[in-house]
Amino acid sequence: MGKKVTVVGAGFYGSTTAQRLAEYDVFETVVLTDIIEGKPEGLALDLNQSRSIEGFETKVIGATTGVDGSGYEAIAGSDIVVITAGLPRKPGMSRMDLLEVNAKIVRGVAEQVAKHAPNAIVIVVSNPLDEMTALAQLATQFPKNRVIGQAGMLDTARFTHFVAEELKVPVGSVKTLTLGSHGDTMVPVPSRCTVDGKPLSDLLPAEKIEELVTRTRNGGAEVVALLKTGSAYYAPSAAAARMAKAVAEDSGEVMPVCAWVDGEYGISGVYLGVEAAIGATGAKNIVLTDLSESELAGLKEAAEAVRAKQADVAGL
DSSP states (O other): OOOEEEEEOOSHHHHHHHHHHHHHTOOSEEEEEESSTTHHHHHHHHHHTTHHHHTOOOEEEEEEOOTTSTTGGGGTTOSEEEEOOSOOOOTTOOGGGGHHHHHHHHHHHHHHHHHHOTTOEEEEOOSSHHHHHHHHHHHHOOOGGGEEEOOHHHHHHHHHHHHHHHHTOOGGGEEOOEEEOSSTTEEEOGGGOEETTEEHHHHSOHHHHHHHHHHHHTHHHHHHHHHSSSOOOHHHHHHHHHHHHHHHTTOOEEEEEEEEEESGGGOEEEEEEEEEEEETTEEEEEEOOOOOHHHHHHHHHHHHHHHHHHHHHHTO
């Protein structure tokens, strides 16, 4: 205990993440911030009143913050900061459509994090994910291992769900892996996709697997189109909260995340979706997996696509 985690942004994603983190009961304090006056305080009050029912002691603190940096003293000394701030997608929007507007928001938040929580591990979830993770690192100037993005956890969760539904098996028997970027250059790794230890390719024809991969790639857009207002938050918040828990417990759990790649897979100097051991220092190390030629080519292609966009972000 004694750990403090901050969630920046009290929209559906942020507030659900705060709830999950509080209910784990492994933190002393969860701080929830937002620019809408009173919203984080109201949600914190509500969450705190659920403690006796759900049986957790973690205190939730709400803080309204201003663009001028006011209110950010509430996050002082946070061990972990999850950045959810930014606009969600609307139907028909791509993650890239959010680039410019969210870059300003994320940069502003990251600068306040550096000022008030200089030792924090930062988990970025704002879209477009790979670019915002790179921007948060630039703006905080934190060591690259201490800034990671949440994407692969969500993408594999979606892929796993679709496979389990297709084969009518428990989700617990399915393991999948996606690398690359959160979006068009997502790289599924079929050789690492199994059902009860059996290769997925033994159980489903290639075209059916490809169909499920496409659905995974468009998983966020599918939810956005159905909701019509806002975007997914139950599965994304679960993914972000699990990453934060792994940091808090220094578990070393290997997770697919957006991490700084410098030499691994022959790729250098870019934030990219890979597997990493997650612990108290953030991404402790990148964990390499055997990739087929086409998977490696896909990963390198994803790296170049993301690299180009991350260069654009530096100036925003």
